[in-house]
Amino acid sequence: MAKQKLVLIGNGMAGVRTLEELLKLAPAQYDITVFGAEPHPNYNRMLLSPVLAGEKKLEDIIINDDGWYAGHGITLHKGRKITRIDRRKRLVMTEDGMEAGYDRLLLATGSVPFILPLPGRDLEGVIGFRDIRDVDLMLQASAHYRHAVVIGGGLLGLEAANGLRKQGMEVTVVHVLDSLMERQLDKPAAALLKRALEENGLNFLMEAQTEALLGDTRVRAIRFKDGLEIPADLVVMAVGIRPNIELAKSAGLHCERGIVVNDTLQTYDPRIYAVGECVQHRGNLFGLVAPLFEQAKVCANHLAEYGIGRYQGSVTSTKLKVTGIDLFSAGDFQGGDGFEELAFQDPARGVYKKLVVRDNRVKGAVLYGDTVDGAWYFQLMREATDIGDFRDTVLFGRAHMADEGREGNSVMSMSDDAEICGCNGVCKKPIVDAISQKKLFTLDDVRAHTKASASCGSCTGLVEQILAATVGNFEPAPQEKPMCKCTEHSHDGVRKAIVEQRLQSLPAVFAALGWKTPDGCHSCRPALNYYLLCAWPESYQDDPQSRFINERVHANIQKDGTYSVVPRMWGGLTNPTELRAIADVADKFKIPTVKVTGGQRIDLLGVKKEDLPAVWADLNAAGMVSGHAYGKALRTVKTCVGSEWCRFGTQDSTGLGVQLEKMTWGSWTPHKFKMAVSGCPRNCAEATIKDFGVVCVDSGYEIHVGGNGGIKIRGTDLLCKVASEAEVLEYCGAFMQLYREEGRYLERTAPWIERVGLSYVKSRIVEDAEGRKALFSRFGASQSRAQADPWAELAQPAQRDQFLPLKQLG
């Protein structure tokens, strides 16, 4: 069958990004032809500003060179403008008479700078700021002339002005309003910005109405309504952009301000799609790349005929790319009626921060001078996190929150050899280099190429900052991130679908939600297996092949391929019989290392896979069961000696720990779940860095939740105080069940609580007694099936084969 023909008009950022996404999904589906009016391959338009400022060279900003098109079999016509689309014959025609037929057409014609209708607008030396040609003209002018005027004090105008100043010109910025960048900044931030730019040598004429551009062939001066005249050898108009829709209009496609598209980026002609700044979606126009990249993803998915995913608009944030000036703006930063404003001002340091808040949710942010926390505020905004619990410190930034172990400092002030990723030993410089040399745009790309933040993820924030600082704000900002590359759906979306559509198996999820891969990947399958198990505890048939090896063989894989085995010791208690059995097992199977773990248990390390069933059988015979040290499951309950022996003990912490462990062992959780019970506030069992910790006091039991002693240390939050052991057990079961039902896979309780807010957890567990009892009873129901010792099952002779080689050769 002949391949279908896809024609792309507009060789810019959105169009080519769509092709890249399409090639990932369906590399062989189309014969692709690209027409671009500019005589260049695809380049990063955003980086024209650093090029103008002399900080980057043209060759640095090419995204896809000619070889890329050739390598993917794409026909590229550079410097050829399409002037006609014949929708009946399905043909496009260039200015110079070339024709190409299509089955599908993609319009990505971008936008054009708006040129004010002033007398003299056609003079030489009057330009916009849009493409390489404009930058060339500006660089030429700076070599021969002195006076530049930029009309427009928005993002683009200021970047142009800064670049021209760096090239040695005298620059005046003319703005009609009294405040710069009014679409991104409030007045205090704009005032700080203006002062900093003045210090860099820019001149400003505010509230100035331009009347005419003067000159014979080349512009010479500019005159204002109040009669003022200033010299101008170069005039850059940066007063806004207009979607480039002439071609679409002439082809009779429905246009308003832009080419009107639906949520699948389809125009009114079903064969024709459109993406980028030329489109109008739900009444909105676009001027930043992040939403365009989201559109590209959705559009590619439909071109590839997967038909999943809809574009539903975007939340965007902006940064000004003027070296030395830190500025961040996102969302509804003006506030007004019904909004609250949290602000922080330190004029001496030139720092200003404002958060616009409604119902304890961040709605917008403006940061000036210190933008380290921009990404964090943006995330709080996107996820609509309840900030009630840390409202009083939120303006001091994330570093001020208790959980900040390794992060904190502004990443750009770090030296090149500062280690960013401790797991993979990646320093700052290789990350910056990879981003600029390999043209990486997204966190995933950076992870794949450098391994930075690909392991424990604690340095993700730092890597995101490096990415933002190196390429501008690129990371597309979907409302919620997809689970993995196999799907567009988020964790929460998938869970909801499992429950609402009563999906009972992995294949059912793949089919109902249109998975892009036939059977998922190592990242989504374990998550889905857990979500199904949690949703249908009575009926779901666990899928061992979708579990990480540790959970599949109920032991921990070691670096040499052997395993470690940790038997359960309730509450950390043991006795001579158990210890003897452990010693015997170690002797019998020649286990090289026996170690006391950080969780108060004994670890047998270096067991061969084929010995596992026999080791378990011996441990089972001595009354011990699996300690689940390998699982996203209840781990250990640490205890201290408590009132039975300790002179300070207030309650029986050991006994309570044993009860808790007996009640909860065997339960699977989104991530591992650890507990501890301390007999008094001296807290020898370290209960305040556990997922669920109990600190006994004279009058009862303090319940602490959401602690973590791992990658990022986080002290627990006090949930409440209760009077009896029975209550501790009920609160514990209810809390675990809430986390089991609502935590995302691989999210420990600490980040979960920070995401949903302690108040929320309190409202479900402490304030709602009925709800707590219901959660507790669901926990019990699921436990009635979960408490079967996996070791005993696998130690059965019939099961042992799977641990042996299929065949022994030689």
Added chain:
Amino acid sequence: MTDWIEIGRLDDIPQQGSRVVANAFGNIAVFRTGDDRVFALRDRCPHKGGPLSQGIVHGSRITCPLHNWVIDLESGSAQAPDEGHAACFPLKIEDGVLWLKPR
């Protein structure tokens, strides 16, 4: 040396699973995909020697259990941008019986 050797039956390996053939020169991992195709690779990850047989099979790929490299079962090559290769061995099914040609 290079004769086909019978190593077992397809049913001895779970779908999306793997078993090893022990060999004096190091284990050979035999994989079965979700759609019942089979592949044999040296049971050593090109990264740091992890036992590939213990990983997660998805599509016709295997994710190493140690640090999540993804290896293509058909070619033995690591998925870009990682670089490396695990040796592949000829393997065939006849009437549900698996035949391997170790080298």
